[in-house]
Amino acid sequence: MKKIIISLALVVLACQSQAQDKYFTKTGKIYFDATTPASPEKIEGTNKSVTCVIDSKTGNLQFSVLMKGFEFERALMEEHFNENYVESSKYPKTEFRGQVTDNSTVNYHADGVYPVKVKGKMNLHGVSKDVETSGKITIKGGKIIASAAFAIVLADYNVSIPTLVSDKVSKNASITVECVMEPLK
Amino acid sequence: MKKLHLAATCLFIFLFSSQQSLAQDDLLSLVAKDKPKKERIKYAFKSPRVINGHSMEFLNPRTMDFRILHRFGPLDQGYKNFFGFDQANMRMGLDFGIFHNLMVGIGRSNYKKEVDGYIKFAPVRQSTGPGSFPVTIALVSGMTLNTSPWEDPAKQNFYTSRLAYYFQTIIGRKFSESFTFQLSPTLVHLNIVPLQTQSNDIYALGAGARMKVSKRVAITVDYFHNFNGLEEGVTFDPISVGFDIETGGHVFQLHFSNATGMNERAFIMETTNDWAKKQMRFGFNLSRVFQLGKKKEKKKAEPKGNIITIINK
Numbered sequence: 451m452k453k454i455i456i457s458l459a460l461v462v463l464a465c466q467s468q469a470q471d472k473y474f475t476k477t478g479k480i481y482f483d484a485t486t487p488a489s490p491e492k493i494e495g496t497n498k499s500v501t502c503v504i505d506s507k508t509g510n511l512q513f514s515v516l517m518k519g520f521e522f523e524r525a526l527m528e529e530h531f532n533e534n535y536v537e538s539s540k541y542p543k544t545e546f547r548g549q550v551t552d553n554s555t556v557n558y559h560a561d562g563v564y565p566v567k568v569k570g571k572m573n574l575h576g577v578s579k580d581v582e583t584s585g586k587i588t589i590k591g592g593k594i595i596a597s598a599a600f601a602i603v604l605a606d607y608n609v610s611i612p613t614l615v616s617d618k619v620s621k622n623a624s625i626t627v628e629c630v631m632e633p634l635k
Numbered sequence: 636m637k638k639l640h641l642a643a644t645c646l647f648i649f650l651f652s653s654q655q656s657l658a659q660d661d662l663l664s665l666v667a668k669d670k671p672k673k674e675r676i677k678y679a680f681k682s683p684r685v686i687n688g689h690s691m692e693f694l695n696p697r698t699m700d701f702r703i704l705h706r707f708g709p710l711d712q713g714y715k716n717f718f719g720f721d722q723a724n725m726r727m728g729l730d731f732g733i734f735h736n737l738m739v740g741i742g743r744s745n746y747k748k749e750v751d752g753y754i755k756f757a758p759v760r761q762s763t764g765p766g767s768f769p770v771t772i773a774l775v776s777g778m779t780l781n782t783s784p785w786e787d788p789a790k791q792n793f794y795t796s797r798l799a800y801y802f803q804t805i806i807g808r809k810f811s812e813s814f815t816f817q818l819s820p821t822l823v824h825l826n827i828v829p830l831q832t833q834s835n836d837i838y839a840l841g842a843g844a845r846m847k848v849s850k851r852v853a854i855t856v857d858y859f860h861n862f863n864g865l866e867e868g869v870t871f872d873p874i875s876v877g878f879d880i881e882t883g884g885h886v887f888q889l890h891f892s893n894a895t896g897m898n899e900r901a902f903i904m905e906t907t908n909d910w911a912k913k914q915m916r917f918g919f920n921l922s923r924v925f926q927l928g929k930k931k932e933k934k935k936a937e938p939k940g941n942i943i944t945i946i947n948k
Contacts, residue, residue: 474666503662512662518674524926525695526884533678534850534881539812545663612851615883634665 470633471507473594478502478629480515484604484620493619495520495531502629504594509553511568511596513546513627535609536575544574546581556587563588568598577607585627594631599624675735676761679771679809682922683730683738685843686857686875686890687902689755691771691807691817694732697928702728702742704897706918709908719916726897731927736760736773744897751898753777753801761808775803779900796827801899803841813847821859823903837864839903851881855888859903873906875918888920 478500484493498521501514517538522528532538548570550556556564564587572581585598601624604611611619680690683700694700704726708719716722728742736757743750757773781797801824807817819841828835841859848854857875865871877890893915896902908914 472662472665474662476666476669501663501666503666505662510662514663523929525698526924526926529678529695530883537850612882618883 472503472505472634473631474501474503474634475629475631476501478513478627478631480628481626482520482623483626484623486618486620488617489620490618491524491527493527495522495528497521500627500629502596502631503634504550504596504631506553506556506558506594509550509556511546511548511550511570513544513629515544517542517544535604535611541575544572546570546572548572548581550587556589558589558594561589561591572602574602575607575609579606592633595629596631597626597628599626601625671764673762673764673766676763676771676809679761679807679815680843680845680855681853681879681881682886682888682920683740683755684888684920685817685845686855686877686888686892686920687873687894687897688819688841688843688857688859688899689753689773689775689803689805690843690845691757691761691773691805691815693736693755693757693773694730694738694924696732696734697926698732699925699927700728700730700732700740701923701925702726702730703921704728704744704918705920706892706895706897707916709914709916710891711913724895724897742898744901746896746901747781748783749779749781749898749901751777751779751900770806770808773805773807775801775805777801777803777899779898798826799900800824801903803899807843813853815845817841817843819843821899821903823864823900825900825904834863837904838862839864845879853879855879855890857890857892861903864904869907870904871906871909873902874910884923886920886922886924888922890918890920891915892918 477498480497480500482495497515497519499516499519502512504511517536518532520528520531522531548568551567551569553566556566565584566587567582567584569580569582571578581600581602583598583600585596588595588597601622603622605621611621678692680692682690683692683694684690706724708716708722710718712719724744724746726742726744728740730738730740732738737755739752739754741750741752753775755773755775757771759768759772761771762768777800779799785792801821803819803821805817805819807815809815821839821841823837823839825835825837839859839861841857843858844856846854855877859873861872871893873892873894875890875892875894877888880887880889893908893910894902894906895908895916896905908916
């Protein structure tokens with residue numbers, strides 16, 4: 451009988467700890483820049499509605515980005531981004547599923563800044579590719595702030611740049627991620 | 636007792652493992668999905684004009700479209716007129732996007748030295764999601780002013796005789812990423828007509844379509860049927876067929892058309908060439924869009940206390 455009680459208690463505990471392990475946000479920020487020295491204007495966009503979930507126990511980290519959510523200063527650039535480059539009606543979402551590979555070095559219960567490495571698969575424009583980058587996990591007042599900066603080669607994801615503007619749009623997009631996550635209940 | 640224990644262990648393993656695997660596979664599914672939002676269908680046409688006629692598309696707010704239109708001479712004259720290139724009519728225009736569903740424009744054509752202006756407004760636009768609407772309905776009201784010298788200065792001329800008006804309703808739908816179709820019933824009112832037998836109110840029905848052939852190239856067709864204003868054998872329905880080519884900041888609309896006029900009054904009323912006699916003309920519309928002001932930031936409630944800025948300090 452004792453064993454059953456212990457088992458049940460363990461189950462309950464397991465469920466509870468699971469729930470507290472995960473953190474999420476729906477208002478994460480992703481910024482990208484594909485400006486070259488020859489660009490007549492800055493080619494940059496910001497998405498402020500990124501969904502991100504992290505499991506502090508396993509280090510699993512997942513992002514979901516609605517491509518139509520990228521905002522640009524110039525309306526025409528936004529149109530070209532959606533229509534011609536990422537084809538956001540055909541491929542509405544970009545997803546990243548990966549892991550903090552050195553998750554054990556992060557103490558999620560103590561405030562601090564922890565440099566980490568993240569590895570996983572990103573699916574953009576219908577193409578899945580491995581992505582590896584170093585980032586930063588900051589713990590502050592029970593919140594997790596995940597930030598990272600990395601670059602992707604647009605051609606890897608079949609995002610083609612017409613020859614006419616090939617010197618004005620960078621072949622690599624630098625991407626900056628910043629997500630402030632709260633406990634998932 | 637033992638059986639109970641086993642069952643409990645199994646339950647424990649089952650629960651734990653299922654949660655574990657769920658966590659590994661799809662963390663994103665744990666987050667409640669956002670409610671689907673009403674979303675406006677965008678980019679039905681590459682330009683606010685199909686070729687000659689207005690399209691269901693609008694300029695983005697705070698942008699200006701500088702349009703240069705050329706219509707060359709009829710092709711049937713052959714080499715002696717260099718297939719029409721020896722002769723050109725043009726219209727220069729400025730169009731302004733004010734709201735996503737409101738724009739105005741002004742232009743001047745050398746044909747009849749005509750100045751035209753219009754205002755275009757869409758009470759409803761095609762959208763998806765809750766409360767969606769299947770079509771865009773846009774209303775256009777325009778005016779043309781003939782500034783050429785009076786044909787007969789001897790008679791008493793009135794300023795109002797230089798004016799004509801047009802009113803148009805555009806009902807259009809983007810059926811798929813590549814195909815858009817629209818109908819546009821139009822009324823052209825002329826303050827003065829050359830013959831007493833002619834009506835001052837001309838009714839026409841326009842049809843416009845776009846078929847995308849690649850990300851940056853589309854085929855367009857623009858047609859108007861004039862119900863009561865055509866003169867047998869003299870004026871014809873304007874038919875235009877062309878390509879939209881997008882090159883970064885410019886949109887080129889290259890086309891063949893039998894119409895010379897570049898405003899509603901002129902191409903609906905005064906198209907004197909006939910496709911059947913191979914009298915079509917080559918022409919192009921060049922559109923360059925400028926951003927006039929910054930895009931308005933969508934006001935969203937920022938999460939309380941911006942931690943990032945605190946930390947960065």
